[in-house]
Amino acid sequence: MRYVAFVHKDPDSCYGISFPDFPGCTSAGDTMDDAIANGTKALAFHVRGMETDGDTIPGPHSLEEIVIDPEFADELDGVSFALVPLVRDLGSTTRINVSLDLGLLKAIDDEARSRGQTRSAFIASAVRRELVE
Structure with missing residues (x-):
């Protein structure tokens, strides 16, 4: 699930x-x-x-809905848009079955080992990075 984000940049600011x-x-x-x-x-x-x-988490509005909403009219001048994923850490892990080419699996295992990570930790960090890009 991705949410619309406004990205702002003023002179001399981040x-x-x-x-x-x-x-x-x-x-x-x-x-x-x-x-x-x-x-x-x-x-x-x-x-x-x-x-x-205990608050309700809203579903994402589309960019089209946000752009025509008068509530956001003042915020749209000079803004860039991004779609940002909601990546939750739910505090529990789940075993899954994934099929990968053996060469890719070997590369994953080699890289995970070189970083002192488990296969699962390496895959999770790679997926998190991919979701953000």
Whole structure:
């Protein structure tokens, strides 16, 4: 699930990111990529807080819905848009069955070993990175 994010850049400032579906959820970064990566973490943290408080998590609005919503008209001038994934850490792992080419599996295992990671940890970190890009 991806949410629309507004990416802002004022002169002499870093990039800011905010989420129209989650008022108050903001982050920043020195580059647009950093802002989106930090925004992904901020979104997950914000949603976790909402869940702890018993709040309902809104479904994502489409970019088209947000652009025509008069509530956001003042925020659209000079803004760039990004679609940011909601990547939750639910605190439990689940065993899955995945089919991979043996050569790819060997490369995964070699790289995981060189980093001192398990296969599962390596795959999870790679998928997290891929979701953000």
